[in-house]
Amino acid sequence: MRPSQLTSFVVAMVLLGSMTESANGQSLPNLFPLPNRSGLLETYNVNHAPISLTGAFFQSLGTNGRSCASCHRPAEGWSVSAAGVQLRFLLTQGLDPIFRTNDGSDCDQNIDTSSVQGRRQAYSLLLNRGLIRIALSVPADAEFTVQGVSNPYGCGDTSTLSMYRRPLPATNLEFLSTLMWDGRESTPPSTVKITYPDTGQLLADLAHQAMDATTGHAQGAAPTPAQIHDIVSFETALRTAQAFDYQAGLLSDARATGGPVALASQQFFIGINDSFPASFAFNPTGAPFNPNIFNLFNAWTNSRSSSRASIARGQAIFNSKPITISSVAGINDVDGLPASFSGTCGTCHDSPNVGDHSVSAALNIGVADVTSPLDVSYLPVFTLANKVTNKVVQTTDPGRALITGKWADIGKVKGPILRGLASRAPYFHNGSAATLADVIVFYEMRFNIGFTPQEKADLIAFLNSL
Numbered sequence: 053m054r055p056s057q058l059t060s061f062v063v064a065m066v067l068l069g070s071m072t073e074s075a076n077g078q079s080l081p082n083l084f085p086l087p088n089r090s091g092l093l094e095t096y097n098v099n100h101a102p103i104s105l106t107g108a109f110f111q112s113l114g115t116n117g118r119s120c121a122s123c124h125r126p127a128e129g130w131s132v133s134a135a136g137v138q139l140r141f142l143l144t145q146g147l148d149p150i151f152r153t154n155d156g157s158d159c160d161q162n163i164d165t166s167s168v169q170g171r172r173q174a175y176s177l178l179l180n181r182g183l184i185r186i187a188l189s190v191p192a193d194a195e196f197t198v199q200g201v202s203n204p205y206g207c208g209d210t211s212t213l214s215m216y217r218r219p220l221p222a223t224n225l226e227f228l229s230t231l232m233w234d235g236r237e238s239t240p241p242s243t244v245k246i247t248y249p250d251t252g253q254l255l256a257d258l259a260h261q262a263m264d265a266t267t268g269h270a271q272g273a274a275p276t277p278a279q280i281h282d283i284v285s286f287e288t289a290l291r292t293a294q295a296f297d298y299q300a301g302l303l304s305d306a307r308a309t310g311g312p313v314a315l316a317s318q319q320f321f322i323g324i325n326d327s328f329p330a331s332f333a334f335n336p337t338g339a340p341f342n343p344n345i346f347n348l349f350n351a352w353t354n355s356r357s358s359s360r361a362s363i364a365r366g367q368a369i370f371n372s373k374p375i376t377i378s379s380v381a382g383i384n385d386v387d388g389l390p391a392s393f394s395g396t397c398g399t400c401h402d403s404p405n406v407g408d409h410s411v412s413a414a415l416n417i418g419v420a421d422v423t424s425p426l427d428v429s430y431l432p433v434f435t436l437a438n439k440v441t442n443k444v445v446q447t448t449d450p451g452r453a454l455i456t457g458k459w460a461d462i463g464k465v466k467g468p469i470l471r472g473l474a475s476r477a478p479y480f481h482n483g484s485a486a487t488l489a490d491v492i493v494f495y496e497m498r499f500n501i502g503f504t505p506q507e508k509a510d511l512i513a514f515l516n517s518l
């Protein structure tokens with residue numbers, strides 16, 4: 053660490069220490085700073101109250117000891133980080149309730165969890181990549197058949213497929229246009245699509261999701277309406293973002309607007325700043341797309357602090373670096389959109405200062421493809437055949453196709469919210485990017501982007517400050 057970094061670090065730790073004294077185990081003070089590798093993450097409770105750690109979200113409502121907080125932890129960006137899971141394994145010898153064989157282990161059959169060594173092996177994907185096993189059945193009317201499953205961990209069933217996915221953050225939920233990686237909790241008939249104006253659709257979907265999470269992950273009976281209400285009102289009051297950077301200091305200093313308090317006043321509605329052409333009319337106000345998705349660090353352009361200037365440059369790269377978008381299912385195969393065009397990071401991450409897509413848009417950018425530029429060899433491979441054309445594809449996760457049954461939806465997932473990233477590595481739905489640098493490597497190779505080393509460093513500094 054450089055001396056300036058060290059000073060910031062000491063200040064941060066003193067701050068943390070003094071706040072810890074006010075924590076009583078029952079709640080976190082509002083805006084309690086939680087450290088990660090690049091700074092401090094904070095969660096703001098929009099009700100201006102401490103963040104209670106005793107509500108239904110933190111209670112074991114099922115039969116296996118798990119609560120929502122087993123997989124959605126305040127200190128890990130309300131997801132889990134692989135490093136955090138490893139620490140929990142170490143401290144509990146692999147007995148913490150996240151380590152359960154229903155969906156925490158690589159497979160739920162023929163495993164030995166009677167010894168630490170056995171558990172280390174059984175939970176290898178959770179430990180190494182923070183992955184939970186998601187088993188979904190192939191829809192009866194699917195446009196494809198599953199010809200084969202090659203799963204190194206067992207669980208090779210062809211009618212119920214086992215995918216391995218990262219817990220999405222249970223915070224900043226008010227900015228969502230669809231729930232779950234594959235949108236399955238916002239899909240009729242069991243749940244509702246979130247449309248403009250949202251007349252309670254998001255809340256209904258979150259209630260349904262809380263029920264499914266309790267019966268699934270926690271192996272319980274359905275929670276009571278009061279418990280569901282408690283969970284949903286708790287999680288929807290949270291706004292989470294990086295608040296302090298060890299090098300750049302307070303991310304809301306000198307007219308910058310980083311951190312969770314500013315995020316709480318960020319406007320959002322379904323379709324806000326949608327990037328599709330105006331003819332699609334996805335933005336109900338008819339306003340044209342503004343490519344400046346993030347403006348948090350505008351005031352730091354030309355800052356005399358090199359770290360602040362770097363973050364501001366990274367933001368400008370996110371907003372403006374040209375990317376040739378081609379072969380992305382969900383964009384380039386849509387009627388009325390070109391097979392190839394010049395866009396930016398913000399073409400897909402278009403929601404202002406949040407970074408998910410402001411309308412439900414399942415996309416296949418190739419993260420689950422067997423040809424991904426990142427290593428995906430630790431994942432199962434599914435061979436799918438089109439019932440009409442007999443065309444065959446291989447993928448490590450069929451994504452939304454397992455919800456809609458549609459061939460065109462193979463490999464499609466949503467782009468997640470890009471706040472609080474520094475606390476929740478690894479990235480992408482399958483954890484294939486161990487770091488934000490790996491995320492950049494993915495984009496660079498997948499879309500042939502020529503980033504200079506400086507541009508990469510700036511972009512990473514920016515993403516770490518979100």
Ligand code: HEC
Pocket residue numbers: 109118119120121122123124150155156184186217218219220221222225228230231232233234258261262263265266269270283287468
């Ligand atoms: C065993 C780990 C685990 C537990 C326990 C768990 N979740 Fe999750 N959660 C996940 C995973 C994995 C996903 C993403 C799965 C997917 O999209 O296929 C997820 C997704 C979510 C999402 C979707 C966020 C978004 O951006 O779409 C919400 C909200 C959520 N969980 C809330 C809860 C609540 C509330 C509970 C308790 C009732 C809970 N979770 C319990 C692992 C867990």
Ligand code: HEC
Pocket residue numbers: 370375377380383395396397398399400401415416417419420465466467468469470473478479480481482491495511515
């Ligand atoms: C063509 C659409 C598209 C473009 C362009 C795009 N993204 Fe993404 N991004 C996505 C999708 C879709 C995902 C989710 C992919 C997955 O997990 O399989 C994603 C995921 C991410 C994640 C991981 C978030 C997490 O929680 O795991 C980061 C970080 C990210 N993108 C940053 C960027 C940056 C930086 C750029 C520009 C260099 C960019 N994206 C360009 C669509 C896009």
